[in-house]
Amino acid sequence: MAATMSRPKLVSQIVEQAPIKDPTPGELPLFESLVYAICREDAGVNQANAAFEQLKERFFDFNEIRVSTSREIAGCFEGCSEPRTRALRLISLLQDIFEATFGFDLESMAKKGVKSAQKQLARYKSVNDFTLAWIGQQVFGEQTIPVDAGMRRCAGRLGLVEVECAKDTEETRVALEGMVSKSKVDSFVGGLQMVAQTYCHEMHPDCTHCTLTKACPESGKFSAPVPVKVAKPKASKKPR
Numbered sequence: 439m440a441a442t443m444s445r446p447k448l449v450s451q452i453v454e455q456a457p458i459k460d461p462t463p464g465e466l467p468l469f470e471s472l473v474y475a476i477c478r479e480d481a482g483v484n485q486a487n488a489a490f491e492q493l494k495e496r497f498f499d500f501n502e503i504r505v506s507t508s509r510e511i512a513g514c515f516e517g518c519s520e521p522r523t524r525a526l527r528l529i530s531l532l533q534d535i536f537e538a539t540f541g542f543d544l545e546s547m548a549k550k551g552v553k554s555a556q557k558q559l560a561r562y563k564s565v566n567d568f569t570l571a572w573i574g575q576q577v578f579g580e581q582t583i584p585v586d587a588g589m590r591r592c593a594g595r596l597g598l599v600e601v602e603c604a605k606d607t608e609e610t611r612v613a614l615e616g617m618v619s620k621s622k623v624d625s626f627v628g629g630l631q632m633v634a635q636t637y638c639h640e641m642h643p644d645c646t647h648c649t650l651t652k653a654c655p656e657s658g659k660f661s662a663p664v665p666v667k668v669a670k671p672k673a674s675k676k677p678r
């Protein structure tokens with residue numbers, strides 16, 4: 439079992455796991471940041487960027503995406519988890535924004551400030567705690583941390599947050615906000631997402647190859663996948 443590591447040290451190790459060239463598109467306007475957040479939640483930065491590019495390449499504009507089928511849009515999310523669910527979320531987001539503004543320009547909303555924008559956007563079904571924290575951090579420069587399901591799971595196993603706390607996204611976000619300095623948030627999110635998606639799967643985490651295995655108190659506590667027994671076909675009796 440790994441010795442318990444101090445939280446500041448653990449945070450530093452997570453920051454070091456971030457992809458070396460984190461190409462998160464900087465300074466996207468509010469509307470595009472919302473779309474990007476749907477790509478980025480529970481996805482690696484490269485997967486998210488590829489999905490975001492595909493959306494812009496395959497469709498004429500966001501209105502065309504709004505009126506397309508989830509099946510057509512899901513093709514852009516290949517490589518991300520649950521492509522169809524993401525597509526449905528995106529359609530729902532675009533529909534809500536279109537009904538509220540008759541377009542996709544949210545700059546007047548952005549000018550009113552983070553609290554007002556988050557309050558309005560929180561009414562949309564497709565917008566969750568991750569989305570709100572993402573735009574808070576990326577668009578408004580807030581000291582906050584977008585937390586997705588994989589990050590929450592991994593933070594609990596690593597002992598960054600208590601197990602009970604890790605069951606709730608908002609509680610996990612608030613706890614993590616006190617541990618990570620503003621300048622390190624991007625790398626922390628990228629690093630924790632990388633570990634969560636590459637090794638710290640919900641079922642059968644790959645602790646053996648995990649880059650944080652020495653720092654993790656839960657390392658090796660999970661059972662290996664049970665091999666599926668394939669029954670041998672019975673030899674058929676030869677006709678006499």
Ligand code: SF4
Pocket residue numbers: 592595596633637638639643644645646648649650651652654655656657658
């Ligand atoms: S060592 Fe295992 S449980 Fe710990 S973070 Fe890595 S994959 Fe997850």
